[in-house]
Amino acid sequence: MHHLGTLAVLGFFLIACAPQPQRRGASLQSHSPEIISIVDDLKIQSFVTMEGRRILEVTDNRDQxxxxxxxxxxxxxxxxxxxxxxxxxxxVQIKAARNAYLNRQVFLPGLRRILAHEIAHDLLNHPKNRNNSAAEELEADRLGIILWKRLGWDCSYWIQQYETKQKKGITSTLYPTELQLRQARSLCPEAEERKRDDLKKELLEADLLHKTPGLERHLIPR
Ligand SMILES: [Zn+2]
Known part of the structure; x- marks a missing residue:
């Protein structure tokens, strides 16, 4: 970035889930025009660091x-x-981190997805390139999902995120929802199988209800 002189090379690339900033030398706050501020909250930062390191443990960079x-x-x-x-x-966006810290049940998967995706960018050396591209975003997703699977986390979360985006009609050149969704589905086939199994079960149950009116009365209060 401009203000860091020779260090600029290290600095500031639009990576990530959005163009990106950077550091080294100087205080963090001065690093990137894309960041309004760095929030000092040790509890939440430790929590995010612990989650990030958990992901790093299953990467080739675990030594670092x-x-x-x-x-x-x-x-x-x-x-x-x-x-x-x-x-x-x-x-990591403070709001996403704080939400996960305060309500792990609901928001922890979201934080873990951000971390896996951003760690993947780092592992893939994307910050070296000056431009973000859809290919890099897909690549970061791909490695992110693989890391999730190594950790035994439910990768269907990624599929749900992109299905939701798709339903809302949200897509862009950099983040092509259709391709992200297709890739997530192919990397996480177990989620699709489970969905098919659930559907089959539902159909069987519906069929059973249809064939046994007595059962239907019993199960569905009139
Ligand atoms: Zn990204």
Missing amino acids: NREYRFYLAQFKNPNWIGAAAGSHVIY
Whole structure:
């Protein structure tokens, strides 16, 4: 980035789920025009770091686990949820991190998806390139989902996210929902199988109800 002189090379690439910022030297706050502020909340930052390191443990970079730094950021663009700045620096939107910290049941998968995706960008060396591309976004998703599976996390979450996006008609050149969804489905076939099994079960049950009116009366209060 401009203000860091020679360090600029390391700095600032539009990576991640949004163009990206970076650090090294100077204070974090001065690093990227894309970040309004770095939020100091040690409890939440430790929580995010622990989750990030859990993912790193199943990567080829596990030896460098301690070198990774996770920061809570307020991005200028409220749609940005994370960013990989290169040099093992990951930013996570404070709101997503706080939500996960306060309500793990509901929001932890969302945080884990951000972390896996951004860590994947870092592992794939994407921050070195100056431009984000759809190919890189898909690649980061791909590795992110693979990391989730290594950890035994339910990859159907990714599919649900993209199905929701698709239903809302949200897509872009950089984040092509249709391709993201297709890739997630192919990497996570167990989710599709489970869905088919559930449907089959439902149909069988419906068939059973149809054939046994007595049962139907019994199950469905009139
Ligand atoms: Zn990304």
